[in-house]
Amino acid sequence: MRTRIPPQTMARTGDGIPSSSARRRRRLVAPLLSTIFAAVLAAASAAPAHAVYNGSRADSDEYAWAVRVELAYPEGIASCTGSLIAEDTVVTAAHCIRNNGRSPSAIAVTFHYGQKRSEYTIGVATAVPMPHYDPARIKDDIALLFLESAVSEPTIELASTPAPVGAEVTVAGYGCTGDPFNPAAQCDPAPRLVETRLTAVPAEACPDIAGPWQFCTYSPDTSANRGDSGGPVIWSDHGDQKLVGVTNAIELPPATAYLNLSASVPYELDWIRATAGLR
Known part of the structure; x- marks a missing residue:
């Protein structure tokens, strides 16, 4: 179960954006509520x-490079989103592939998700988080997914x-x-x-x-x-x-x-x- 820390009162400016003098609050960071099994993947710290x-x-033609990412953890299937940056490479968040020091047993990405005529899924051969990723500070929270085969979709x-x-x-x-x-x-x-x-x-x-x-x-x-x-x-x-x-x-x-x-x-x-x- 993830723990929600009671938030502290924050100083605010007139437009509703926190001022620079706002107190730091404890974070609940981004591992995801699975959209399939509704299982909570616990995180160390900011809200996901x-x-x-x-x-x-979104216009599907403008986002042909966007993918839905599914990750198999013991609690169930978690989901993230990603972007194709090369014919065999997707960029996503590091916390998606590193949950409390664990890695998923399998990862797959789906192109054109929700579009039955064009939807297809490809497995991920290797997942690489940024080496300096630090979940406690939400630092370098970025990762690359290398697909099992190249695709012909446009890239961003x-x-x-x-x-x-x-x-x-x-x-x-x-x-x-x-x-x-x-x-x-x-x-x-x-x-x-x-x-x-x-x-x-x-x-x-x-x-x-x-x-x-x-x-x-x-x-x-x-x-x-x-x-x-x-x-x-x-x-x-x-x-x-x-x-x-x-x-x-x-x-x-x-x-x-x-x-x-x-x-x-x-x-x-x-x-x-x-x-x-x-x-």
Whole structure:
């Protein structure tokens, strides 16, 4: 069972975003409520990222590179989201493949999930977390999945610069669609990919960010959720859609706004390119 620590009162600015003087709260980090068996995979620390809450169905043609990730653990099948960055390589969150020091017995990714005519699944041959991944700090929470065979789907380009504060970004995932602030909400998994838009805000707005390996996004009424972990955070850089982040976690109440924590792709870019063999 995961333990929810009573949240501390936070200082807030007038627009509902936590101020830089907000107290740090204990985290409940992102291993996922399985969308198949509803089994809790315990985590050491920040709240995980159900599918997008208050989002809308994504255009399947624009997201042919997005995948649903299934991971076999003793408690059941957990799910995450991922993005194809090379013909045989998917990027996702490290906490999806490292749960309390354990690795899943099997991993598979599904393309075009929920689209019966085009849906197909491929096994993962090797899963590699970022070497410096630290779940206690939600540090370097990013991993690569190497597929058993290459695919012909389009890939998403990696961003080399972070999204500036104030920029609108898009988050997408296959997770639960209920309110992540409501612990009694049922996990109703999205039958198709769901997307929403958030705003990049200063790192100080998310009290659980401990370094440049992550960035913070905000919305008053929409958020990533369980099962979205590992999913894409996309930024339009001069008109080009690029993968700027990987969904990690959400800040817990008493926040009245939704604050999402994402791994920074630009920060991890050298490792991603070297490990995936990208130029």
